[in-house]
Amino acid sequence: MSQEKLVEIKDLKQHFKTGRNSVVKAVDGLTFDIYKGETFGLVGESGCGKSTTGRTIIRLYDATDGEVLFDGENVHGKKNRDEMKKFNQKMQMIFQDPYASLNPRMTVEDIIAEGLDIHGLAKDQNARKARVQELLETVGLNKEHAQRYPHEFSGGQRQRIGIARALAVDPDFIIADEPISALDVSIQAQVVNLLKKLQQEKELTYLFIAHDLSMVKYISDRIGVMYFGRLVEVADSDELYKNPMHPYTQSLLSAIPLPDPDYERNRQRFNYDPSKHDTSEEPEFREVNEGHWVLCTTKEFEQYKKEIK
Amino acid sequence: MENILEVNDLHVSFDTYGGEVKAVRGVSFELRKGETLAIVGESGSGKSVTTKALMGLIPQPPGRIKQGEVLLEGKDLTKMNERQLQKIRGRDLSMIFQDPMTSLNPTMKVGNQIMEGLIKHQKMSRSQAKKRAVELLEMVGIPNPKARINQYPHQFSGGMRQRVVIAIALACNPKVLIADEPTTALDVTIQAQILELMKDLQHKTETSIIFITHDLGVVANVADRVAVMYAGKIVELGTVDDIFYNPQHPYTWGLLGSMPTLDDEESELFAIPGTPPDLLNPPKGDAFAARNEYAMKIDEEEQPPFFQVSDTHYAATWLLHENAPKVEPPESVQKRMQGFANTGASEKGDNA
Numbered sequence: 001m002s003q004e005k006l007v008e009i010k011d012l013k014q015h016f017k018t019g020r021n022s023v024v025k026a027v028d029g030l031t032f033d034i035y036k037g038e039t040f041g042l043v044g045e046s047g048c049g050k051s052t053t054g055r056t057i058i059r060l061y062d063a064t065d066g067e068v069l070f071d072g073e074n075v076h077g078k079k080n081r082d083e084m085k086k087f088n089q090k091m092q093m094i095f096q097d098p099y100a101s102l103n104p105r106m107t108v109e110d111i112i113a114e115g116l117d118i119h120g121l122a123k124d125q126n127a128r129k130a131r132v133q134e135l136l137e138t139v140g141l142n143k144e145h146a147q148r149y150p151h152e153f154s155g156g157q158r159q160r161i162g163i164a165r166a167l168a169v170d171p172d173f174i175i176a177d178e179p180i181s182a183l184d185v186s187i188q189a190q191v192v193n194l195l196k197k198l199q200q201e202k203e204l205t206y207l208f209i210a211h212d213l214s215m216v217k218y219i220s221d222r223i224g225v226m227y228f229g230r231l232v233e234v235a236d237s238d239e240l241y242k243n244p245m246h247p248y249t250q251s252l253l254s255a256i257p258l259p260d261p262d263y264e265r266n267r268q269r270f271n272y273d274p275s276k277h278d279t280s281e282e283p284e285f286r287e288v289n290e291g292h293w294v295l296c297t298t299k300e301f302e303q304y305k306k307e308i309k
Numbered sequence: 310m311e312n313i314l315e316v317n318d319l320h321v322s323f324d325t326y327g328g329e330v331k332a333v334r335g336v337s338f339e340l341r342k343g344e345t346l347a348i349v350g351e352s353g354s355g356k357s358v359t360t361k362a363l364m365g366l367i368p369q370p371p372g373r374i375k376q377g378e379v380l381l382e383g384k385d386l387t388k389m390n391e392r393q394l395q396k397i398r399g400r401d402l403s404m405i406f407q408d409p410m411t412s413l414n415p416t417m418k419v420g421n422q423i424m425e426g427l428i429k430h431q432k433m434s435r436s437q438a439k440k441r442a443v444e445l446l447e448m449v450g451i452p453n454p455k456a457r458i459n460q461y462p463h464q465f466s467g468g469m470r471q472r473v474v475i476a477i478a479l480a481c482n483p484k485v486l487i488a489d490e491p492t493t494a495l496d497v498t499i500q501a502q503i504l505e506l507m508k509d510l511q512h513k514t515e516t517s518i519i520f521i522t523h524d525l526g527v528v529a530n531v532a533d534r535v536a537v538m539y540a541g542k543i544v545e546l547g548t549v550d551d552i553f554y555n556p557q558h559p560y561t562w563g564l565l566g567s568m569p570t571l572d573d574e575e576s577e578l579f580a581i582p583g584t585p586p587d588l589l590n591p592p593k594g595d596a597f598a599a600r601n602e603y604a605m606k607i608d609e610e611e612q613p614p615f616f617q618v619s620d621t622h623y624a625a626t627w628l629l630h631e632n633a634p635k636v637e638p639p640e641s642v643q644k645r646m647q648g649f650a651n652t653g654a655s656e657k658g659d660n661a
Contacts, residue, residue: 045498154584157584184352185524185567185568186351186581187584189566189579189580190580193580213497214569254501255500257501257527259526260529261549264529269505
């Protein structure tokens with residue numbers, strides 16, 4: 001994994017107006033980098049803004065404030081059609097629900113080739129067909145599947161089609177928004193293995209959004225924990241699991257049930273109580289240990305520093 | 310321990326245009342007083358259909374219970390008519406559904422929904438029932454229950470709604486509680502609270518629980534015994550330690566291997582290849598044979614019977630036959646078995 005930044009997210013904000021005077025601050029000041037070739041996992045509970053973050057990065061939503069730099073260039077802001085296309089080719093997304101994210105009226109071939117058509121990547125019909133067949137095989141489907149419709153496939157197979165579609169335009173960066181949570185356990189492992197294999201072969205960078213922490217730990221190099229629209233902790237995945245510092249991360253980790261009865265009998269759960277924080281000043285994102293960032297106040301920062309030893 | 314519920318050779322089928330879908334193909338188990346039996350399996354393995362059959366909730370037609378019996382304290386529920394069943398549902402046997410958003414009536418106050426069963430089954434007056442409803446809400450940990458019973462479901466969060474559903478299910482002190490993926494729709498922290506609550510209430514009320522889930526972490530947390538289902542059959546049955554530390558069926562190996570543990574690194578996840586069989590035409594032999602790397606010739610020809618591993622532990626796989634070759638389970642499963650041999654044996658007793 002290089003230390004070269006592929007995506008830089010700077011003070012990103014996404015607010016939704018829900019009424020004349022009410023605003024939902026779904027994402028409220030997010031700053032983090034994603035390095036080339038890594039998998040960055042984003043976890044948090046439902047409603048914490050993790051999906052909104054993914055969708056704002058790829059500009060499915062226009063950001064309220066802040067910027068997203070991809071290879072040094074801002075994704076947001078005024079852009080003409082050609083400039084947008086360039087980003088759209090480099091960034092792709094895999095969606096959570098494989099039933100809702102594929103057009104039921106299109107054949108698999110047309111679904112996968114849509115990106116090729118838009119970006120003019122296939123010279124002629126034969127090249128288009130060949131590329132689709134190659135993609136189907138890459139994701140573990142048969143080339144005979146190209147002429148079928150989505151309803152003829154199981155959930156796991158559909159998710160593979162979604163992955164093939166994302167890969168069609170040769171992206172550098174893929175945002176996977178809960179790509180496995182709608183799948184059965186045995187199928188989840190197939191899809192995760194496929195994503196890992198593709199990453200190695202094609203040098204992809206992933207933003208992996210999920211709430212299943214054990215899967216996130218397994219697939220990610222670094223993890224960011226979100227709580228109410230803000231990041232509360234970012235660290236290498238091992239470091240985060242061994243040494244969680246923010247009380248919310250601790251409570252989240254203590255709540256994951258593990259497939260180990262002995263561990264479960266002796267587990268200790270922590271409840272997160274936001275009112276226990278030091279309120280003498282606005283918390284800031286600070287680097288407590290190398291590469292380990294925590295949202296904290298100066299007082300808490302000193303305390304976390306002591307806990308490392 | 311005495312058995313409160315016995316299921317013997319249950320077969321449930323659905324008649325569709327495509328033919329007869331054999332959703333449950335001969336399931337037998339017993340549920341003891343005060344225990345939690347977890348049923349695990351993938352979607353389509355028949356776990357929900359099994360429990361719906363216990364409750365008499367299979368829509369007929371297209372469904373039908375082809376064969377088998379469900380004995381609740383000796384009385385066969387499959388032979389009862391709708392009126393008799395209504396007396397039992399909610400009183401002796403109650404159910405918590407997966408989705409708390411859809412299992413409550415949005416047009417009825419929460420209090421009335423809890424009182425319904427009390428008035429019907431326990432012949433309480435409205436004022437008595439109301440008092441009891443407040444107690445129940447308090448018991449499931451909802452703050453300010455007196456005001457809350459006059460609110461509607463949309464005024465509650467997901468976790469709070471599931472607490473209400475639990476309160477309704479426990480209102481008449483049922484002998485058996487069936488929980489069909491009760492925490493799947495909830496966040497992990499809320500899930501942990503609900504599981505804690507269910508265990509706590511079980512201690513107080515001595516209810517037996519059938520817990521359906523596909524999350525093995527949850528199973529390890531709540532279950533005393535575990536039944537693993539595949540393609541409409543139970544393929545392995547044992548105590549929670551048997552299943553997690555000494556699994557015998559290759560499907561169980563696959564399930565355990567496909568979940569990452571927090572301490573293992575980099576090694577590829579063990580994925581079960583392929584997809585479950587079509588139950589319109591279930592395979593003649595072992596239904597898992599096509600996805601099983603350990604499958605032998607006999608697996609394609611004959612369904613394996615249950616082999617006894619220990620007093621508490623049974624598995625339906627030909628690998629346990631005395632003539633079968635010795636096979637090595639996948640590495641991650643071997644690690645589990647080893648860990649158990651070293652540490653688990655001494656602690657095993659105190660969970661009985």
